[in-house]
Amino acid sequence: MSLFYIALTILLLWVNLTGLTLVTRHLISHYPLARVAGVLGFCVVFFFIEHFHGLGQLAWLWPITTAASLACLYRQRTLLPEFLRNEWPFILSFLYIFAWRFTFPDLSPTSERITDLTFISNYLPGATLPPVDNWFPPYSFDYYYGFQFYSAALMGRFFGLEAGVTYQLSFCVIFALSASLVWWIASQMISKFALRLLLFVAIVMGGSGLSIFMPFLISNEHPGDPALTQYHQHHTLWAGQRFIGSSDRHINTPLGQRLFEISPENKSKPVPQLPLETFGYYGFLGDYHPALSSFLLLFLAVACLVWLDKSPHDRQPQILLISTVPLMLAANTWLFPFQFLLVLSWLLWRITQRQSPNWIAIGTAGLLVGFLLYPFLSYFTTSGTGPALRWVLDEDITPRFSFLALHWPLVILLLVALPLWREKNLVRFFVPLFIVFYLIAENLYVDDLSVGEFNRTNSTMKWWGWLFAGATLTWGAAALAATTRWIRWPAIFALSVLAAYSFLLCSFWVTSTKHHAGQWQGHAWMTSDETQSAMLTWLRLQPRGIVLESRLSNGYNRNPALTINAGHSAFIGWTNHLVTWGYPAAHLMTRSNAVDRFYQGEKANPLRWLEDQNIDFVIWNKEDNIRRASAREKIDQKISSHYHWQTFGSSINNELIGIWTKQEPVTP
Amino acid sequence: MSLIFLLLTLSLVILNLTAMGLVAGRLIGHNGLARFTGIMVVTVLLFFVEHFHGLGYLTALWPLSTALSIYLIYRYRQHLVKKIDCELIFAIGFIYALVWRFFFPDVSSTGESITNLSFIASYHGGGTLPPIDHWLPPYNFDYYYSLQHYAAALAGRVLGLSPGYSYNLGMAIATGLIAELCYSTTKSLGAYPLWRLLVVVTVLMGGTGVAPLQSSLWSANHNDSAFDARMSLWHNTRFIGQYDQHVNTVFGNRLLGNAPTGEQTVELPLETIGYLTLQGDYHAPIGGFLLLLFALALIARVSQQPTTQNIREPEFLTALLGLSVSLALAVNIWILPLQGLLVLIWITQRFVTGQRIHLLWLLAGSGAGLILIYPFLSEFALATRSIDVQWVPDFAQTPWPQFLILHWPWIFLSALALTSTRWRALAWALVICLALVMACSEFITLGDNSGRYLRFNTTLKWWSWLHLVTIAGLSAIALTSHLRIIRLATIAILLALCTQAVDLIRFVYHQPKPHAGQLNGYGSIASVHGYSDLLRHLKQAPKGIVLERPLNNRGAYTLNSTLALLSGHAAFIGWPDHLRNWGKTGSIIQQRIDDVEFFYSGKHPQTLRWLQHNNIHYIIWQEANNRYPPHAFERIDQQISKDYSWHEYHSGNHRRTGLWVRRY
Secondary structure, eight states, X not given: OHHHHHHHHHHHHXXXXXXXXXXXXXXXXXXXXXXXXXXXXXXXXXXXHTTTSOOOOOTTHHHHHHHXXXXXXXXXXXXXXXXXXXXXXXXXXXXXXXXXXXXXOOOOSSTTHHHHXXXXXXHTTOOXXXXXXXXXXXXXXXXXXXXXXXXXXXXXXXXXXXXXXHHHHHHHHHHHHHHHHHHHHHHHHOOOHHHHHHHHHHHHSOOOTTGGGHHHHSOOXXXXXXXXXXXXXXXXXXXXXXXXXXXXXXXXXXXXXXXXXXXXXXXXXXXXXXXXXXXXXXXXXOOOOTHHHHXXXXXXXXXXXXXXXXXXXXXXXXXXXXXXXXXXXXXXXXXHHHHHHHHHHHHHHHHHTTOOOOHHHHHHHHHHHHHHHHHHHHHHTTSSOOOEEEEOOGGGSOOHHHHHHHHHHHHHHHHHHGGGXXXXXXXXXXXXXXXXXXXXXXXXXXXXXXXXXXXXXXXXXXXHHHHHHHHHHHHHHHHHTOSOHHHHHHHHHHHHHHHTHHHHHHHHHHHSOOTTTTOTTSOHHHHTSHHHHHHHHHHHHSOSOEEEOOOSSSSSSSTTHHHHHTTOEESOOOHHXXXXXXXXXXXXXXXXXXXXXXXXXXXXXHHHHHHHTTOOEEEEOHHHHHHHTTHHHHHHHHXXXXXXXXXXXXXXXXXXXXXXXXXXXXXX | OHHHHHHHHHHHHHHHHHHHHHHHHHHHOSSTTHHXXXXXXXXXXXXXXXXXXXXXXXXXXXXXXXXXXXXXXXHTHHHHHHTHHHHXXXXXXXXXXXXXXXXXXXXXXXXXXXXXXXXXXXXXXXXXXXXXXXXXXXXXXXXXXXXXXXXXXXXXXXXXXXXXXXXXXXXXXXXXXXXXXXXXXXXXXXXXXXXXXXXXXXXXXXOOTTGGGHHHHOOOOOSOHHHHHHHHHHHHHSTBTTGGGGOOSHHHHHHHOSOOOGGGOOOXXXXXXXXXXXXXXXXXXXXXXXXXXXXXXXXXXXXXXXXXXXXXXHHHHHHHHHHHHHHHHHHOGGGHHHHHHHHHHHHHHHXXXXXXXXXXXXXXXXXXXXXXXXXXXXXXXXXXXXXXXXXXXXXXXXOHHHHHHHXXXXXXXXXXHTTOXXXXXXXXXXXXXXXXXXXXXXXXXXXXXXXXXXXXXXXXXXXXXXXXXXXXXXXXXXXXXXXXXXXXXXXXXXXXXTHHHHHHHHHHHHSOOTTTTXXXXXXXXXXXXXXXXXXXXXXXXXXXXXXXXXXXXXXXXXXXXXXXXXXXXXXXXOXXXXXXXXXXXXXXXXXXXXXHHHHHTTOXXXXXXHHHHTTEEEEEEOGGGGTSXXXXXXXXHHXXXXXEEEEEEEOSTTTOEEEEEEOO
């Protein structure tokens, strides 16, 4: 039944996307670009409107838009064969990523899935923007580049989906949109199908230069233990991405230790953590993080440049290209400088080529998109002091060998692309561009609040993946399109190494256990426990309010996942994250200390405090019993006059698990 | 990122203001007057309407107005090209002021920034006018001539900007308009383009007669260049009665002899636009300067007898001249007699020289202005206290040496302007007008003060006005002289005054800029311990009245109330000295001060009732409140916890900071 519902939802979504694509097709002649432009345009217009007035639930809209889309399909039925010929990369990519999300749907506290789910849940009620921050109410969610999450929530509101399902579906959509652009770029530049496919796989399912070699660097120390073997497989998949300063510490084969000079002495030495997260890795990871938007906008920009290479005077690609800059600001601010420099370089390039861009078109488009984002920028740009750009310190410089180990396929692509300098415009543009970008990324970093070995972590995590995808796509496509064999074959080798990561992915997908396959809400990891399931079901039925859950640690723990899945606001989210996003540390400390004291039963007047903070529900969970079971009685005595206790289950020692609910005062 | 937002904001402002100018240009010709006319008419019309019904937040308006503006700009693009020089001058003035506000965006406690912020904050809510006074709620803000603050708040309401941002943007727009109007005057009078620019620069950055004599009168003792530059501007504007007593060179001492000191002195300031730019004061004199320059530009344009397609242009321009006099009531009432005198003398000159006057149009414009501001006047006239006109007593007479040092540009430029043959009649009219103004300022004073400040406000307003007419009017006439020697002498005088520009540039260069780019004005307040949390909470909270304890005993020029104002709330009490000066009943203010002290000491006899009676929504507890008296927090919390929830941002002994919020 669940699969049927999911299939129907996807079908509805596809019909609507197709309708939108056919409408946009009147303006933009290439289908994949038309679809992306249509989706972005649709979302940005709603984003603009809802800053003036929130439109609430929009589930009444889909019957109308679906009917309109079907009518559109019928009216343009002559175009359908052509459309479907262009559609298969989108559909196949969608199905590929759907397979991942369907079989591994858990939105559990590892990596940023809970964070991303919270961001989507912020936007789901459809209130006037900026919405309330569900991790720190009553404050607004005004400090994060949330356009991607708003777009996901818009789709969820459109089809009346809950937060978890919205997450999964929007992940599939954005991934497939990006992949369809990759295919379009490949097909525009490369004539042979097999070579297009190779480039496509190298980007969409590809890893780093090290990914495929990780089994030779980190061996399974417990081959007999199925659970540990699966963990090892899992580790292998991300070890080639989060290598420098992280998994390089776990190298345990003689070859690996000799190559990377890992010894027991220098193993404990702090090394900067410099992860490289490729687009293909995100498919496996399943984080609906803003990096996905930056990939989409990068591929869109590259697609526009490829289009312009063939038709330099077309207005549409110029308009689309310029629009990616303000959109990047709202979708992934970390990549804004690079996207801006990319487009600026193109403008300068055109001027030096004596092919003046269409200034009126790009000026108008840039301003228009800027104005559409203006209400968002009015609070986002002023909600805190922006992080500063700094020179990389000596101790944070990337270890050269490790860098080369991750990027060596790119070096091959660069070497084989360089001879094409004279004959291909795009090579002359993209080769120096990405070299300069890499130099920037190696010499500068954004100083967020991270310290020590994490100084550059966020910067490289955001930048390297984007640069890697951009360089692989543009240099690889140029090399594969070459007529000379000695250029093509090294490129095929380099891209094959990257694409080989797909074998690891497939192997993991096939062999790993799929406990919660098909449970698309994403909370099965939590609600497989009956008590949790009962609490979630009950909470969902309650009017929206503020829920208090205890703090198990400062981040990456299960609280407040129950609250977010139930559609409420958590009194406090992951404090480390909130600090990184600029919430004043002292205020956070005060709030988190107060929560801790409450759950320890040490708060002098817990009732007064709960009421002062407008807390509607208080969850007492099994972890709270483990930490201080006796506190529950104490708290209950003090708050039971205004907060009604309801038991949902018990811990191993028969200690109660349940929820206190605020009672409305009885008016005589 | 904030720079991107700023650039988008500027694009919106430029598009909308340009379109307003183009629409106004259809009636009065596409010239340097059109933009100001458009802005003024829209502002006054909305000011009138909102006295009957407040329009609330107007953010939904900018997408529509911008779309319309783009259409209008496209449609009338030929007109735009024709007056591109005016557009550029506006942009230069606008960007010049914006650079200042960008580097020094703080609404600081020195000068009148916070006062002006309170006026803007009062209008920012968009309620029916008069609004609630954000320095003394629930009383109305009906005692101040504040159309210019309404205009800044209106811009903020349309663009969805905070009061602090509106303040800084208002300052930049006003300066851009000053530059454009000044340029328009010189252009109409026929000055050579380079000299037009010189006049604009002198108006924006020039000093008083003291400017070229700086180094002869004071020797700088500091290695702090920014401080020296700041002092230099103060020397220019606060010369007589203040800095003339600090002259420390041999030449200076010989020139001034023994300047009177102590009780014998009276302070006689003259404020220039450069000084107001340095101070960052979006004060009423700015609006007064705008009206004056508008009137001068209108006079110059009508005197030029333009030949345009619109045969009604002179009539419309004359009507606007009448309107400018009426609006002085709502913009800066101090200059009303001067503005009236200027127009009267100009009409007389036109009559004597046999030129057409369009008296009916003048009266119609003035009448329309009076009608439009009538709802404002009906409150304002009753709420303000009357000001006595007094003769200047002997002790308050201006000392001659100081007078000459300060006003020599007026004397010389008057003489030079009178040599003009083309504009002789106009020059005589202006010279007579200024002579009368100077004479009035020497014989009478509007006594809103006493002692050494007896003439302070009168000269501050009148001499500044006179100085501006001298630069923008007389020098422009002198620059059109057919005699080269006259032109050269005028240029020499203007360049001498422009020496102050060097100090302004030095100040910008050397002064630390810790909060550059934070145009919301939060910089200085957010750096106070614990205030950034409070600001964040208050910004997002429903609008209400905020109670804050003044942390020193000064009645003005403190940061008190800034937190409330920047976040768009009303402060329970603003600066008591200012409120008293504006005629608010002293007993009410004193009662509030006492009540606040009682409350924060935890000794108020009926705390909760008092809070409810005064409709106080938020109570700020700062770190400093923990020090005196001990245990006051616990006492207060006990008394009000029934109705007020406590939100703590910092905890620990003697560091508790937070906010009580009324339960709704």
